[in-house]
Amino acid sequence: MDLNNIIQEEFESIEAYLNNSLSNEDLQIFENRLQNEDGLAAKVEDIKTVLKGIETQALKEQLDIFHNEMISTEKDTDVSEPKVKSLQWRKIAVAAALIIAAGSFWFLNRDSNEQLYAEFYSSDPGLPTTMSSTKNYEFYKAMVSYKQGHYNEALKTWTNELKTKVDNDTLNYFVGSALLANKKESEAISYLEEVTKQDNSVFKSEAFYYLGLAYIKNDNLEKAKEYLQKSDFTKAKDLLKKLN
Structure with a gap:
């Protein structure tokens, strides 16, 4: 986008x-x-983009600053009104271009992260359901619900059990897994992190991998890399290559 060759009068006619x-x-x-x-x-398309940018809240905040600067400029200098108007237009145009460019980068980057997440995420298959056992019957009943995609039902049981077994790595891991499968990535993080604190957990490597994915979904690539590096999963190493 080249805004330097658009004068104020031309902008107004295009607008x-x-x-x-x-x-x-x-x-x-x-x-x-x-x-x-x-x-x-081409100028018409550029101005159309600028006008859309002006509607964003970020640009409105910048315009308030520029407006105050213009008032100060008018008071402190003898510059004629047309020149002040032109200067204000230049500042607005540059601000619009910068904000639109930054916004485009953010959206493109976010789309890329979404694609990576979709490519590498698949829900944990869960544990074999030994429903014949009376021990842990409620846990395995919830596991059946989880495997059937009834994540809220599974979560209700497992989170209730966590109230008295806060350090249980299996419960924490599957609560985190169910939240991920239920598209609640941010909520899953604390449960998966609890699993990674337990040295002897059989779910530790899986938890690191899913934490990496959760942070990718949340656009925190540094955290994602930190956790993926600690996972033994081949997919974790493949994902790291795409992030580096």
């Missing part, structure tokens, strides 16, 4: 065109220019 506020005569003149004037169509 009027985009807002459908030109008279019939002016509209015909402008459309003739669009057909015959090199570069005008």
Whole structure:
């Protein structure tokens, strides 16, 4: 986007065109220019993008700052009004371009993280359900619900059991797994982290891997790399290669 070759008057005429506020005569003149004037169509697209950017809250906050600066400039200098207006337009245009560029980068980066998550995430298959055993019957009943995709039912049982078994790595791991499967990645993190604190947990490597994925979904790549490096999963190493 090149805004430096768009003067204030041209911006206003393009803005009027985009807002459908030109008279019939002016509209015909402008459309003739669009057909015959090199570069005008590109300027129209640039201004359309800028106007969309101005609607964002971030840019509104910047405009408040620039507005205050312009008031100060008018008081402290003898610059004529057209020059002050032009200066203000330049600052607004540059701010819009920067914010739009930053926003585009953020959205592209977020899309990339979403794609990585979708590519590498698959829910934990769960444990074999030995329902014939009376011991831990409720746990395995919840495991059946988990395997059937009824994550809220499983979570209700497992989180209730965690109230009296707060350090149980199996419960923490499967609560975290159920939350991930239920698209509640942020909530899953604390349970999976609890598993990683227990040196003898058989779920430790899995917990590191799923923590890495949860942080990717939350756009925290540094944390994601930190946990993925601690997992023995081959998929964790493959994912790290894509992040580095």
